[in-house]
Amino acid sequence: MAALVVRLSCLGKRWVLACIDGGSRHGRGAAIGLTSRRKRGQSSVAQQPLIAVQKSRKGEREWAAVVGLEIHAQISSNSKLFSGSQVHFAAPPNSLVSFFDASLPGTLPVLNRRCVEAAVMTGLALNCRINKKSLFDRKHYFYADLPAGYQITQQRLPIAVNGCLAYSVSVGKKPSQVSTRTVRIKQIQLEQDSGKSLHDEPRSQTLIDLNRAGVGLLEVVLEPDMSCGEEAASAVRELQLILQALGTSQANMAEGQLRVDANISVHHPGEPLGVRTEVKNLNSARFLAKAIDFEIKRQIHELENGRKILNETRSFDDKLGCTMPMRDKEGKQDYRFMPEPNLPPLLLYDTASLPPGADPQQVINIDWIRERLPELPGKTREKLIQQYGMLPEHSFTLLNEVGLLEFFQNVIKETRAEPKKVTSWVLNIFLGFLKQQNLAVNESPVTPSALAELLNLLDRKAISSSAARQVFEELWRSKGKTPSQIVSEKKLELMQDQEALERVCHTVMEGHPQVVMDMKRGNPRAINKLIGLVRKATLSRADPTVIKEILERKLSS
Numbered sequence: 001m002a003a004l005v006v007r008l009s010c011l012g013k014r015w016v017l018a019c020i021d022g023g024s025r026h027g028r029g030a031a032i033g034l035t036s037r038r039k040r041g042q043s044s045v046a047q048q049p050l051i052a053v054q055k056s057r058k059g060e061r062e063w064a065a066v067v068g069l070e071i072h073a074q075i076s077s078n079s080k081l082f083s084g085s086q087v088h089f090a091a092p093p094n095s096l097v098s099f100f101d102a103s104l105p106g107t108l109p110v111l112n113r114r115c116v117e118a119a120v121m122t123g124l125a126l127n128c129r130i131n132k133k134s135l136f137d138r139k140h141y142f143y144a145d146l147p148a149g150y151q152i153t154q155q156r157l158p159i160a161v162n163g164c165l166a167y168s169v170s171v172g173k174k175p176s177q178v179s180t181r182t183v184r185i186k187q188i189q190l191e192q193d194s195g196k197s198l199h200d201e202p203r204s205q206t207l208i209d210l211n212r213a214g215v216g217l218l219e220v221v222l223e224p225d226m227s228c229g230e231e232a233a234s235a236v237r238e239l240q241l242i243l244q245a246l247g248t249s250q251a252n253m254a255e256g257q258l259r260v261d262a263n264i265s266v267h268h269p270g271e272p273l274g275v276r277t278e279v280k281n282l283n284s285a286r287f288l289a290k291a292i293d294f295e296i297k298r299q300i301h302e303l304e305n306g307r308k309i310l311n312e313t314r315s316f317d318d319k320l321g322c323t324m325p326m327r328d329k330e331g332k333q334d335y336r337f338m339p340e341p342n343l344p345p346l347l348l349y350d351t352a353s354l355p356p357g358a359d360p361q362q363v364i365n366i367d368w369i370r371e372r373l374p375e376l377p378g379k380t381r382e383k384l385i386q387q388y389g390m391l392p393e394h395s396f397t398l399l400n401e402v403g404l405l406e407f408f409q410n411v412i413k414e415t416r417a418e419p420k421k422v423t424s425w426v427l428n429i430f431l432g433f434l435k436q437q438n439l440a441v442n443e444s445p446v447t448p449s450a451l452a453e454l455l456n457l458l459d460r461k462a463i464s465s466s467a468a469r470q471v472f473e474e475l476w477r478s479k480g481k482t483p484s485q486i487v488s489e490k491k492l493e494l495m496q497d498q499e500a501l502e503r504v505c506h507t508v509m510e511g512h513p514q515v516v517m518d519m520k521r522g523n524p525r526a527i528n529k530l531i532g533l534v535r536k537a538t539l540s541r542a543d544p545t546v547i548k549e550i551l552e553r554k555l556s557s
């Protein structure tokens with residue numbers, strides 16, 4: 001069999017499987033022209049159409065990948081969606097379980113107002129239409145951590161529909177090359193979380209913890225508008241920031257507060273969408289991207305080899321870096337949806353439709369929530385760009401790293417240094433040190449006040465920039481010392497004695513007549529060499545601009 005090389009790239013949104021032998025062994029389904037346009041509303045790669053597909057070279061076939069996500073976010077609320085049990089992440093197993101959560105007969109659901117408000121806030125922040133009437137349904141499936149045998153969700157008429165989410169991806173080698181994309185949001189529905197199954201392999205038993213059973217979830221269903229893992233990871237990161245800004249979910253993926261199911265298919269451009277597989281329960285952005293890209297390659301490989309894609313659920317093995325079919329769900333599941341008889345339709349109001357004399361405790365006014373929405377990440381970035389003249393990619397980095405924006409703002413508050421200088425120190429040096437040692441912002445040994453003081457010393461030319469770097473390294477190593485202490489201990493103050501500096505310059509020039517000659521001949525590198533020599537002689541305690549002035553003056557006299 002001829003060798004195949006898979007060249008895959010998300011950036012142009014064309015997944016090309018190149019057949020090295022150049023033969024025409026893939027007669028089946030040869031790429032057709034792009035004349036068959038998608039009908040309005042038909043799911044497909046919607047807002048960023050495939051770039052014009054060049055005529056396939058002989059033996060090379062075009063593939064387009066299609067990705068749609070279902071994102072489950074645990075709502076930040078004191079109590080569960082339909083019961084009064086508390087919501088806590090690390091409570092002892094089965095300590096937060098009411099009779100309703102355990103599905104004891106005769107118990108009834110009582111809707112949690114806070115969860116409804118969270119869904120409305122999230123819907124508004126994601127540009128959705130909020131349905132003034134939404135319905136609850138039962139979705140049946142059998143699993144040990146679902147005592148009722150069904151999950152209450154919103155299938156027929158969800159609380160929010162037709163929104164969109166803008167996110168950015170880097171498109172070039174340089175981090176500054178970012179492109180903003182949009183994914184449509186099909187719907188947001190309120191639903192219950194299930195319990196947790198804890199598999200005790202040595203004893204071959206499964207233990208059930210119902211603390212999570214009944215916690216409120218927001219399921220955000222995205223239209224299949226994306227085409228690779230990187231796009232999906234960026235969109236999820238943006239959604240995570242929005243949920244955190246709203247306070248509707250802590251959205252910590254590692255703690256399972258944000259879980260993603262990725263639907264993936266491939267097809268030839270111009271042809272109908274392919275059969276999708278669904279990779280379940282991805283709980284890290286990196287694994288999400290990896291799982292999607294693996295699945296795209298796998299599907300192309302399967303189809304190229306004449307096999308079919310099954311509409312199946314798969315799981316991602318992060319150690320092996322591959323997806324595999326899940327044992328528990330084979331074939332299409334029949335959820336036997338039916339209306340939840342114990343919950344009336346959920347009615348919401350706006351100011352215009354609010355019944356006169358309605359008790360504000362009993363009704364939810366969408367306009368009232370809209371007016372109180374907090375600042376969203378897009379707006380925060382815009383402000384950073386306007387207020388501090390920051391590059392867009394820098395505003396992304398500041399928001400993407402947990403706690404970095406707050407750190408930056410605290411430094412800004414306490415320093416006289418220019419915002420551009422602060423940005424550069426925070427993003428290049430501070431963040432660089434954190435990354436190198438795999439630390440989070442709140443684990444940093446350098447506080448915002450210490451960095452602010454260091455930048456003040458630099459600003460009033462008490463130290464040189466290379467000395468500032470040394471002070472920073474020392475601050476990192478020896479927690480508790482102030483920058484000024486380090487500067488005086490290590491004698492890093494900039495030389496203020498002009499005469500002494502003139503003497504050093506003179507000695508250096510005398511010791512390097514050839515370099516002086518080169519400089520006189522107009523070699524621009526020569527002056528830098530001399531500056532470097534003077535700095536070395538002064539142990540980096542002289543200001544390079546002052547050295548340059550002295551050297552130039554001496555040479556022209």
Ligand SMILES: Nc1ncnc2c1ncn2[C@@H]1O[C@H](COP(=O)(O)OP(=O)(O)OP(=O)(O)O)[C@@H](O)[C@H]1O
Binds near residue numbers: 069275278
């Ligand atoms: N051909 C396709 N390729 C990739 N993704 C697709 C395709 N068709 C639909 N999708 C995506 O699949 C997801 C379907 O989610 P939805 O919640 O509507 O149904 P479901 O997966 O059948 O239900 P469940 O909630 O039980 O998982 C959406 O995110 C949608 O964008």
Ligand SMILES: [Mg+2]
Binds near residue numbers: 070219221
């Ligand atoms: Mg779904």
Ligand SMILES: [Mg+2]
Binds near residue numbers: 070278
């Ligand atoms: Mg699904």
